[in-house]
Amino acid sequence: MVSNILLLLIGAVLLFLMMRGGGCCGGHGGHGGHSAGGHDHHRSDGSDEYAVDPVCGMRVSKRNAITKQINGKTYYFCSEECANSFRG
Numbered sequence: 781m782v783s784n785i786l787l788l789l790i791g792a793v794l795l796f797l798m799m800r801g802g803g804c805c806g807g808h809g810g811h812g813g814h815s816a817g818g819h820d821h822h823r824s825d826g827s828d829e830y831a832v833d834p835v836c837g838m839r840v841s842k843r844n845a846i847t848k849q850i851n852g853k854t855y856y857f858c859s860e861e862c863a864n865s866f867r868g
């Protein structure tokens with residue numbers, strides 16, 4: 781009778797270990813798919829076309845902005861006044 785309980789216990793432990801292993805593999809698969817989709821969402825921000833004026837903090841379109849190259853970096857300004865008052 782005692783050996784029956786032991787067998788049950790061992791069976792339960794084996795089942796538990798098997799379920800743990802399976803759950804781990806399944807989790808990894810779902811994780812990879814999720815992060816792949818996340819990257820696409822991040823790009824649809826429009827931040828490629830807009831820059832922030834470092835003087836007044838205004839968001840300016842790069843096409844219409846006044847640009848200045850300082851130390852190899854490009855800065856975008858809303859107006860000549862902002863561009864002139866900026867000291868990089």
Ligand SMILES: [Zn+2]
Nearest residue numbers: 833836858862
């Ligand atoms: Zn400005």
